[in-house]
Amino acid sequence: MLKTTMKIDDTVTILKLLGDKTRLTMMKIMDHYDCCVCELVEIFKVSQPAISQHLRKLRDLGLVKEERRGQWIFYSINKTHEYYPFIEQILQQLPSQADKLKALEEQGTRISCC
Amino acid sequence: MLKTTMKIDDTVTILKLLGDKTRLTMMKIMDHYDCCVCELVEIFKVSQPAISQHLRKLRDLGLVKEERRGQWIFYSINKTHEYYPFIEQILQQLPSQADKLKALEEQGTRISCC
DNA sequence: TAAGTATATAACTATTTGCTTATGAATGTA
DNA sequence: TACATTCATAAGCAAATAGTTATATACTTA
Numbered sequence: 349m350l351k352t353t354m355k356i357d358d359t360v361t362i363l364k365l366l367g368d369k370t371r372l373t374m375m376k377i378m379d380h381y382d383c384c385v386c387e388l389v390e391i392f393k394v395s396q397p398a399i400s401q402h403l404r405k406l407r408d409l410g411l412v413k414e415e416r417r418g419q420w421i422f423y424s425i426n427k428t429h430e431y432y433p434f435i436e437q438i439l440q441q442l443p444s445q446a447d448k449l450k451a452l453e454e455q456g457t458r459i460s461c462c
Numbered sequence: 463m464l465k466t467t468m469k470i471d472d473t474v475t476i477l478k479l480l481g482d483k484t485r486l487t488m489m490k491i492m493d494h495y496d497c498c499v500c501e502l503v504e505i506f507k508v509s510q511p512a513i514s515q516h517l518r519k520l521r522d523l524g525l526v527k528e529e530r531r532g533q534w535i536f537y538s539i540n541k542t543h544e545y546y547p548f549i550e551q552i553l554q555q556l557p558s559q560a561d562k563l564k565a566l567e568e569q570g571t572r573i574s575c576c
Numbered sequence: 577t578a579a580g581t582a583t584a585t586a587a588c589t590a591t592t593t594g595c596t597t598a599t600g601a602a603t604g605t606a
Numbered sequence: 607t608a609c610a611t612t613c614a615t616a617a618g619c620a621a622a623t624a625g626t627t628a629t630a631t632a633c634t635t636a
Contacts, residue, residue: 350619351555353555353556353557356483356486356490356557357483359486359552359556360480360482360486360539361482361554363477363480363486363552364481364482365479365481366474366477367474367476367477367479367481368478368593368594369470369471369474370573370594371488372473372477373470376470377502384613385613385614386611386612386613388627394594394595395596396612396613396614397595397596397597397598397613397614397615397616398594398595398596399599399613400614400615401594401595401614401615402594403504403613403614404614409578416602416603418603419606419611420603420611420613421613422613425593434552434555436536437551438473438477438548438552441467441468441473441548442467442470442473443467443469443484456555456617470585482623483622498582498583499582499583499584500583508624508626509625509626509627510582510583510584510626511584511585511586511625511626511627511628512624512625512626513584514583514585515581515584515624515625517583517584519614523621528631532633533581533582533583533632533633533634534581534582534633535582535584538580
């Protein structure tokens with residue numbers, strides 16, 4: 349059990365971000381795999397701007413980091429974030445979302461950029 | 463570290479409820495003290511219906527339970543809830559809100575009903 | 577029983593949120 | 607250079623949210 353003391357306001361901000369199915373699932377996925385935007389678009393069946401906007405909120409808080417690789421921008425969880433242990437604790441209790449990535453591979457979409 | 467596996471949808475619902483400063487603070491307080499509605503109204507400086515509506519959302523999910531004691535209705539955390547360990551894990555990392563109750567006592571408001 | 581206190585619910589409102597489409601900027605390639 | 611692809615941003619919209627005031631319900635007490 350962690351013993352971090354978290355500020356209430358910070359905690360509220362983080363929980364609000366995680367309290368969205370798309371973002372929570374994205375975080376769970378990105379906890380294990382770097383993802384480019386187009387993969388996430390495929391997975392969640394929403395528009396590309398919708399994904400970008402979710403990523404922006406996560407990035408604005410520093411919860412994820414981006415890294416350009418040529419044409420693509422890959423996102424991953426920022427494990428150096430002050431509250432990463434807190435977030436990790438939550439993500440660890442969620443079921444693996446590896447099936448979603450597997451579905452992409454089978455469908456051939458993931459290969460397109462990774 | 464807990465190893466519970468939580469459904470994504472359930473987790474989202476809970477995090478959404480906790481992602482509100484009033485509700486998160488209420489939960490932290492109720493984790494240690496039974497509270498009647500009027501106390502919470504005093505603490506949060508919002509209208510009584512606002513508090514009742516927050517409590518209803520928490521109660522609808524079973525996260526808190528109510529108990530009438532005469533004229534008052536006391537709310538407390540439902541420690542038998544399937545996901546209570548998950549919630550407790552979050553609450554434990556928050557700073558104590560005991561000062562808010564102490565302020566009530568000094569102000570004489572808490573005594574009125576407890 | 578009548579009046580007072582505590583709480584819940586209903587109705588309304590302003591703000592926030594998550595999505596969409598349209599468009600711009602950055603990179604890769606013919 | 608021209609064109610295609612990837613991603614970000616802007617603008618607009620519908621739904622959700624958190625608050626308010628008004629009112630109903632339940633209990634206590636004079």
